[in-house]
Amino acid sequence: MTVTERTVVGVGDGGTPARGRWSVTRPWLSLASRLGLAAVWLVAGGSKISDLGASGRAVNAYQIFPYDVAMVIGAALPFVEIALGLILLLGLATRLAAGVSAALLVVFVAGIVSAWARGLSIDCGCFGGGGDLAAGQDPRYGTEILRDLGFLVLAGFLLLWPRTPYSLDAAIGIGPDDEEPAQEE
């Protein structure tokens, strides 16, 4: 049933070759974004989960939240990251997962920018670690921000085009239509 409908939509698009090529490559780009983002979250969460205290201290090092709040955020974050990674890996509620990813990444970038602006000398703690840098070590805020912006591009692509092959979304048939809002009405 899904297949038939997709064909109909394809015909309706009027298949100029460029469009055709885009509609062929787009799902695979989405799939790559989905799996890439899943890997990012799984690695990020996995590297923090073995030492939740350190994760909390990394959050605390930003000096944004009160200590106890930072510890709770630090403890919860790795679990959320891993859950998000698994959801993306399965391809479930992909647009939502992409949205949450983008929101988290924006918050992370804002945190790093704020640490930079306040002249703190910390490790972002993005993939474990974190906290003050030792004397003589330079922070790498620029690299960290660029990396997160790269991840943000993946999340944005997936947010715009959440339909991917090999996803639970496709398997339970909720993919096709949340994609072309312009076609409705």
Added chain:
Amino acid sequence: MNDRKKSRRRPGRPGESHPGRAGEPPAGRPGESRPGRAGNRAARMIREQRARERRRRRALWTSVGAVFVLVIAGLIGWGVTAARNAGDFTPPAGANPEGTGIVVGSGPVDIDIYADFLCPFCKQFEQQAGETIDQLVAEGKVRVTYHPVAFLNRYSSTNYSTRSAAASGCAAQSGKFLEYARALFDRQPPEGGPGLSDDQLVDIAVEVGLGRDSFRNCVRGNTFKKWTDHVTEEASRAGVTGTPTVMVDGKPVQASAESVRAAVAAAGG
């Protein structure tokens, strides 16, 4: 699901019998054409709209489920740390009343040293400033509190930071904290490896003159692990985010003999 669709597809409803647009290709599925193209088209639109609504509802519930999973994951993390922090600790002999460090000396000026036994700069500080601090203690000028924190557990495969700090608690219990701490720095393992084994921690204790059996029991029994967690937790709470951190009368100073001496002099010591 198909049955319902079919019943909606019946042609000949009043008001829908305008002639269909000429030349329009037969809609959708083959083998389903019925008389009355316009009715067919309207029926198809209704059918598609129903399907869309169903998909949207399914998508909504999927999203609700995903949000639920994320929230639960976060709560699990919260619960895990809450459970870890629960429970009482026993500070070793020689600890300050708050149980956040081992006190040496009784002078008027307070020095707080936060160090991790795996941290190379802490070793450097100990080797560069250790004598100066001993001297200040001997002159009765300062009261030093050593906080053996476990910040760097992820830089060893065996939680060496926690194990070594807890072992230093065992040494404090027997009145040889400083000797043992210095020996640990002298034998500091590299970051990223397994660290020293429990047996090696016991051997070092024997070298500084502690009893092998009681020390081994103390290390093996995790006697001061909870205390180490407490020391680490309270150090973070006090705003210590890296090691070594050195404070003179509560104010951070550079981790060197000169700046410690200058700060103590400035504080009237």
